[in-house]
Amino acid sequence: xxxxxxxxxxxxxxxxxxxxxxxxxxxxxxxxxxxxxxxxxxxxxxxxxxxxxxxxxxxxxxxxxxxxxxxxxxxxxxxxxxxxxxxxxxxxxxxxxxxxxxxxxxxxxxxxxxxxxxxxxxxxxxxxxxxxxxxxxxxxxxxxxxxxxxxxxxxxxxxxxxxxxxxxxxxxxxxxxxxxxxxxxxxxxxxxxxxxxxxxxxxxxxxxxxxxxxxxxxxxxxxxxxxxxxxxxxxxxxxxxxxxxxxxxxxxxxxxxxxxxxxxxxxxxxxx
Numbered sequence: 001x002x003x004x005x006x007x008x009x010x011x012x013x014x015x016x017x018x019x020x021x022x023x024x025x026x027x028x029x030x031x032x033x034x035x036x037x038x039x040x041x042x043x044x045x046x047x048x049x050x051x052x053x054x055x056x057x058x059x060x061x062x063x064x065x066x067x068x069x070x071x072x073x074x075x076x077x078x079x080x081x082x083x084x085x086x087x088x089x090x091x092x093x094x095x096x097x098x099x100x101x102x103x104x105x106x107x108x109x110x111x112x113x114x115x116x117x118x119x120x121x122x123x124x125x126x127x128x129x130x131x132x133x134x135x136x137x138x139x140x141x142x143x144x145x146x147x148x149x150x151x152x153x154x155x156x157x158x159x160x161x162x163x164x165x166x167x168x169x170x171x172x173x174x175x176x177x178x179x180x181x182x183x184x185x186x187x188x189x190x191x192x193x194x195x196x197x198x199x200x201x202x203x204x205x206x207x208x209x210x211x212x213x214x215x216x217x218x219x220x221x222x223x224x225x226x227x228x229x230x231x232x233x234x235x236x237x238x239x240x241x242x243x244x245x246x247x248x249x250x251x252x253x254x255x256x257x258x259x260x261x262x263x264x265x266x267x268x269x270x271x272x
Contacts (some may be wrong), residue, residue, distance in 0.1 A: 036270045043270055045260060060090060060105045073101050073109040080169045081128045083136070083176075086151050091129055091136060095169075098123040100138070100153070113153030118143050121155040125166070128173035130182040133198030137182065141165040141172050142229075146184075146196070159200065162187040167232040175245055183245040187232075193245040206245035207266060209253045 031049040038044070063074045077096025085091045089110065090103045098116040103109055118124050125142035135156055138147040144163020148156040165172065165187060175183040175193065181202060183193040195204035224231040234240060239256030246252060249266035264270055 043262070045262065045270065047260075059084070060103075060107060062090065062092065062103050062107050073112060074103070074107065076101075080126060081173065083129050083131055085131060085136065086134075089151070091131075093126045093129050093138070095126050098126060100126070100129065100136075100149075102153070111153055113149070114138075120158075121147070121149075121153075123147075127169045130174035130176045131179075132176075132182055132196060133180040135198050137174060137196065139172070139174060139184070141167075159196075164229040165232070166229060168234065171232065171234065177246050181247060187230075195247070204247060204249075206249055206251055209241075209243050209251045209262075209264060210268070 032047060032051050033049050035046045035048075036043055037046070063076065064072075067075055076092065076094045078094065079092060080095040081093040083091045085102070088105045090105065092101045092103065093099075094101060099112050099114045101109065101112045114121060114123055114126070116122065116124075123138070123140050123143070125140055126138055127141055128139040130137050134151070136149045136151070138149065139161075140147060141162070142164065144161055144165075146159040146161055148158065150156055161184070172185070174196075177183060177195075180197045181204070182196050183206060184196060186192055186194050191208040193206040193208075195202035195206075222233045222235060224233065240254075241256065242254045244252040251264050252261055253264070254261050262270065
């Protein structure tokens with residue numbers, strides 16, 4: 001078992017008032033009013049009033065404060081993702097050991113499943129996990145598949161996706177948006193996100209949000225190719241352009257030089 005002393009999963013519960021419906025030009029949660037102006041093709045948002053409040057509550061922290069070298073289940077090699085499962089369980093993906101470990105909210109270890117490989121229930125890489133309905137989806141971009149598991153760790157099947165891909169799990173991952181829906185970025189000519197649920201593709205898509213061409217310091221993703229593999233990496237020094245899709249064609253995006261989150265619809269029209 002490979003361990004690292006600082007990578008301990010912590011689950012936080014976050015709440016925020018609803019943002020908007022597609023097509024709205026203003027939002028008014030907690031007396032907040034947002035005004036949009038387009039200046040030199042750049043959309044500027046001005047907020048007045050009382051903003052909505054975030055509230056974070058720690059659910060559970062799993063793992064010792066220091067490595068004991070006892071190779072216990074709560075000593076992880078590299079945590080790539082964590083998700084709250086059914087019946088108060090926490091599923092943790094350990095990318096270094098190619099395992100998923102399940103814990104109770106009291107930190108007790110319940111079970112471990114998965115191992116290195118490309119067969120059923122095995123992982124070549126494990127970048128992200130997400131619950132959709134009654135099954136756990138696991139993203140294995142190197143093998144090129146999405147694995148499906150039950151809460152008990154039983155292999156339920158797989159879905160094919162783009163393979164031989166690597167990069168940071170902060171980008172190559174699932175984007176959960178509800179109890180039975182998550183989005184995954186579709187690599188290829190049709191850049192954007194595709195919705196997934198417990199039955200397969202939802203048919204819901206969210207296009208790639210395009211930043212203004214004159215955005216100061218915005219840099220493209222660095223693309224690396226080797227031995228038939230492709231790696232996507234953000235620029236280490238440039239301004240970041242972060243996106244998070246949501247149901248109904250809504251996109252949340254943030255630009256590194258602006259301290260705000262833009263909420264747009266399918267056509268790029270601001271809605272909050």
